Amino acid sequence: MTLYELPLNEVGIVKDINCIGNIRRRLLDLGLIKGTPIIPILKSPSGDPTAFEIRKTIIALRKEDSKLIDLK
Amino acid sequence: MGLTSSSTGSNLLNKELMNIQKKCDFTVAFAGNPNVGKSTIFNSLTGMHQHTGNWPGKTVSNASGICNYNNRDYLLVDIPGTYSLMSNSQEEEIARDYICFGKPDATVIILDATCIERNLNLVFQTMEITKNIIVCVNLLDEAKKKKIEINLEKLETLLGVPVVGTIARKRRTLKNLLNVIEQVCTKKRHLEPNCITYLPAIEDAILLLTGEVNKITPQDFKYINRWICLKLLDDDQKIIQSIEKALHISLHSDKIIQKQNDARKNFTKIDLDSNNIKDDIVSSIMKKSEDVAKQVCTFKNKEYNLRNKKIDKILTSKKFGIPIMVAFLGIIFWITIVGANYPSQLLSSLFNILQEKLLALFYFLRVPTFITELLINGMYKTLAWVISVMLPPMAIFFPLFTLLEDLGYLPRIAFNLDNYFKKACTSGKQALTMCMGFGCNACGVVGTRIIDSPRERLIAMLTNAFVPCNGRFPLLITISTIFIGSYFTGMTSSIVSTLCVLLVILIGIFLTLIISKILSKTVLKGFPSSFILELPPYRKPQVGKVLVRSLLDRTLFVLGRAISVAAPVGIVIWLFANITIGNVSILTYIANFLDPFAKLMGIDGYILSAFILGIPANEIVLPIILMSYLATGSLVDIDNTFAIGEILKQNGWTLLTGINVMIFTLLHFPCGTTLISIKKESGSLKWTLFAFVLPTICGIILCMLTTGVWNLII
Ligand SMILES: Nc1nc2c(ncn2[C@@H]2O[C@H](COP(=O)(O)OP(=O)(O)OP(=O)(O)O)[C@@H](O)[C@H]2O)c(=O)[nH]1
Ligand SMILES: [Mg+2]
Numbered sequence: 184m185t186l187y188e189l190p191l192n193e194v195g196i197v198k199d200i201n202c203i204g205n206i207r208r209r210l211l212d213l214g215l216i217k218g219t220p221i222i223p224i225l226k227s228p229s230g231d232p233t234a235f236e237i238r239k240t241i242i243a244l245r246k247e248d249s250k251l252i253d254l255k
Numbered sequence: 256m257g258l259t260s261s262s263t264g265s266n267l268l269n270k271e272l273m274n275i276q277k278k279c280d281f282t283v284a285f286a287g288n289p290n291v292g293k294s295t296i297f298n299s300l301t302g303m304h305q306h307t308g309n310w311p312g313k314t315v316s317n318a319s320g321i322c323n324y325n326n327r328d329y330l331l332v333d334i335p336g337t338y339s340l341m342s343n344s345q346e347e348e349i350a351r352d353y354i355c356f357g358k359p360d361a362t363v364i365i366l367d368a369t370c371i372e373r374n375l376n377l378v379f380q381t382m383e384i385t386k387n388i389i390v391c392v393n394l395l396d397e398a399k400k401k402k403i404e405i406n407l408e409k410l411e412t413l414l415g416v417p418v419v420g421t422i423a424r425k426r427r428t429l430k431n432l433l434n435v436i437e438q439v440c441t442k443k444r445h446l447e448p449n450c451i452t453y454l455p456a457i458e459d460a461i462l463l464l465t466g467e468v469n470k471i472t473p474q475d476f477k478y479i480n481r482w483i484c485l486k487l488l489d490d491d492q493k494i495i496q497s498i499e500k501a502l503h504i505s506l507h508s509d510k511i512i513q514k515q516n517d518a519r520k521n522f523t524k525i526d527l528d529s530n531n532i533k534d535d536i537v538s539s540i541m542k543k544s545e546d547v548a549k550q551v552c553t554f555k556n557k558e559y560n561l562r563n564k565k566i567d568k569i570l571t572s573k574k575f576g577i578p579i580m581v582a583f584l585g586i587i588f589w590i591t592i593v594g595a596n597y598p599s600q601l602l603s604s605l606f607n608i609l610q611e612k613l614l615a616l617f618y619f620l621r622v623p624t625f626i627t628e629l630l631i632n633g634m635y636k637t638l639a640w641v642i643s644v645m646l647p648p649m650a651i652f653f654p655l656f657t658l659l660e661d662l663g664y665l666p667r668i669a670f671n672l673d674n675y676f677k678k679a680c681t682s683g684k685q686a687l688t689m690c691m692g693f694g695c696n697a698c699g700v701v702g703t704r705i706i707d708s709p710r711e712r713l714i715a716m717l718t719n720a721f722v723p724c725n726g727r728f729p730l731l732i733t734i735s736t737i738f739i740g741s742y743f744t745g746m747t748s749s750i751v752s753t754l755c756v757l758l759v760i761l762i763g764i765f766l767t768l769i770i771s772k773i774l775s776k777t778v779l780k781g782f783p784s785s786f787i788l789e790l791p792p793y794r795k796p797q798v799g800k801v802l803v804r805s806l807l808d809r810t811l812f813v814l815g816r817a818i819s820v821a822a823p824v825g826i827v828i829w830l831f832a833n834i835t836i837g838n839v840s841i842l843t844y845i846a847n848f849l850d851p852f853a854k855l856m857g858i859d860g861y862i863l864s865a866f867i868l869g870i871p872a873n874e875i876v877l878p879i880i881l882m883s884y885l886a887t888g889s890l891v892d893i894d895n896t897f898a899i900g901e902i903l904k905q906n907g908w909t910l911l912t913g914i915n916v917m918i919f920t921l922l923h924f925p926c927g928t929t930l931i932s933i934k935k936e937s938g939s940l941k942w943t944l945f946a947f948v949l950p951t952i953c954g955i956i957l958c959m960l961t962t963g964v965w966n967l968i969i
């Protein structure tokens with residue numbers, strides 16, 4: 184399952200980050216590594232982007248990126 | 256927001272800073288994740304007024320200030336917030352280069368007490384490039400509210416560097432920080448940072464390289480040998496080059512390349528992907544941070560974030576998200592419109608009284624009539640108009656907007672609007688810079704540094720002037736009050752005026768999106784890159800402080816510009832209006848020359864020349880228009896919007912003129928300061944010119960369209 188498919192308020196565990204380049208680096212910097220728990224908590228009015236709780240902080244991601252993150 | 260921030264330029268290692276550094280006893284850098292309170296602490300210690308705001312990316316350029324403690328001068332340097340030191344974005348490079356090569360005597364890393372885990376990441380990374388670290392756990396009040404307990408002593412033991420707790424908004428909590436800074440700078444305290452230990456394979460590889468590296472690094476940079484080895488293993492060319500440049504060494508010698516290859520061969524032997532060393536490095540750091548955070552933080556209340564989440568649910572909801580945003584903006588305008596009236600009238604009467612006195616004085620001193628008229632009718636009146644008509648709305652709008660910013664609402668706006676910006680093929684962070692544009696377009700342009708993709712950044716810069724800045728609001732407000740609000744009375748009048756201004760703003764936002772899209776499909780072709788934005792927790796703004804501070808800031812700023820720009824322009828206009836060639840004044844010549852074109856746009860030559868003369872500062876456009884109409888006539892006292900309306904109507908203004916002036920106020924060339932900022936930020940004259948032409952053409956076309964349609968119908 185990808186992060187994009189994870190329903191709101193359910194906990195997912197990151198398995199793989201398939202993004203490349205800059206975005207990948209940014210996500211790693213924000214503490215998103217293999218094994219990190221992640222919870223989608225908000226959707227923007229138009230449904231995209233979605234905000235996720237990662238390590239006690241809230242980070243918004245577009246669906247193009249969240250589709251590239253695989254969950255266990 | 257605001258033009259008062261003293262800093263420009265992004266290079267922290269510049270000469271100027273070095274010179275101040277020499278005069279001070281010690282240098283201390285302030286680093287940390289975005290939005291943890293670095294600037295707040297910096298301000299409190301230096302007595303400076305760097306702008307702060309509750310969103311990541313508020314500070315985009317460095318600032319330095321001096322703090323005296325126990326008779327020693329400390330040069331404090333406020334660094335833009337970064338999540339890490341490993342990437343190659345502009346602000347990370349600035350931070351990394353300064354901490355590593357600028358050799359501050361101490362580097363204070365500020366942490367957000369409510370998310371220590373993520374913040375520690377940066378601490379461990381910084382430990383690899385400098386030994387003199389002080390960890391400052393800030394926002395302890397927020398942590399307390401959320402029932403998060405942090406064991407600072409234990410953190411100190413685990414990290415091996417001094418740890419202090421602070422609440423940036425409470426000055427006395429910073430005393431402890433200063434104490435520790437003193438101890439570290441004067442070497443009274445011995446630091447033994449507990450650096451990360453990586454996977455055995457990586458540690459072996461570091462050992463393999465370290466000998467060679469040690470041979471070439473200068474004596475006072477031995478501490479970073481280990482870090483250099485890591486970068487060599489990772490083969491991050493950009494960082495390697497900046498190391499080479501700063502230390503004047505070459506890391507591309509045959510011997511080093513040989514060792515590098517050996518190390519990589521070893522990696523493949525044990526199935527470690529040598530292309531992804533960075534991932535392993537990051538994971539090790541993150542795991543260690545997680546581990547340390549677990550040991551020092553206790554969450555007494557699992558639902559600590561509940562209230563924040565509830566508010567977010569409403570402010571970003573499908574049904575209410577966007578309407579609430581528009582409503583917020585509307586309320587701010589309404590308060591501005593209603594609130595500006597009273598101080599405006601008061602100021603006008605004061606200026607009128609003062610004018611009588613000045614006239615009497617000039618008469619008494621037998622000043623020649625020409626000089627009296629020039630100074631009073633030309634300079635004084637223009638100055639008085641800028642201050643009495645333009646200043647009050649500016650001084651009211653600005654603090655209100657700052658409150659929203661301090662609350663943490665801006666990132667939510669970006670979150671709500673991102674999808675539209677994505678459709679325009681740009682970054683949602685453009686919404687943030689657009690919002691800054693409401694305060695000041697020049698600041699919005701500088702703020703575009705938070706956008707990583709150069710293409711999207713340029714688009715954000717070029718379109719920033721499509722939202723009216725603080726200097727243009729009063730004009731919009733005055734015109735809509737005169738030509739539209741005046742059809743109604745009382746409360747309705749102010750509400751209608753508000754809606755009218757709101758409509759103009761929405762058109763501006765709409766055009767920002769359309770033009771961004773057009774640019775993305777033509778001259779600046781490209782796909783939307785990603786959007787990663789942190790939504791910080793809402794924080795209670797320091798209402799009193801924000802109001803006073805930003806009111807003062809704005810007032811001083813406008814007063815300064817009134818004196819430096821409005822006064823001289825007033826003199827010039829008066830001269831233009833009163834020096835005649837043949838029987839016609841120069842001003843009339845110019846106006847007549849522009850008139851045919853202006854007529855097509857549904858305005859007149861005087862208005863167009865006022866906009867052109869208003870390039871140095873937009874808030875002088877209306878005063879210039881009034882001046883041009885009145886300069887040759889006798890003195891007229893203008894003490895309210897009604898009187899201004901009468902003058903305009905006597906000079907042929909209709910509802911159509913009003914509408915067109917509002918359109919052109921929204922869409923014309925950016926002011927001088929903004930253009931200079933665009934030149935600086937884009938480094939290109941071509942794009943600066945483009946930024947000048949783009950909104951102007953939009954404005955001209957739209958005005959002509961409106962006039963055409965109007966003339967067809969009526
Ligand atoms: N309650 C509380 N709020 C704080 C504290 N420190 C800072 N703030 C608020 O947090 C927000 C962010 O502060 P800044 O000083 O702008 O943060 P920064 O680290 O400079 O942020 P960037 O420039 O974006 O990297 C502001 O609204 C401050 O008023 C604190 O100790 N307690
Ligand atoms: Mg700051």
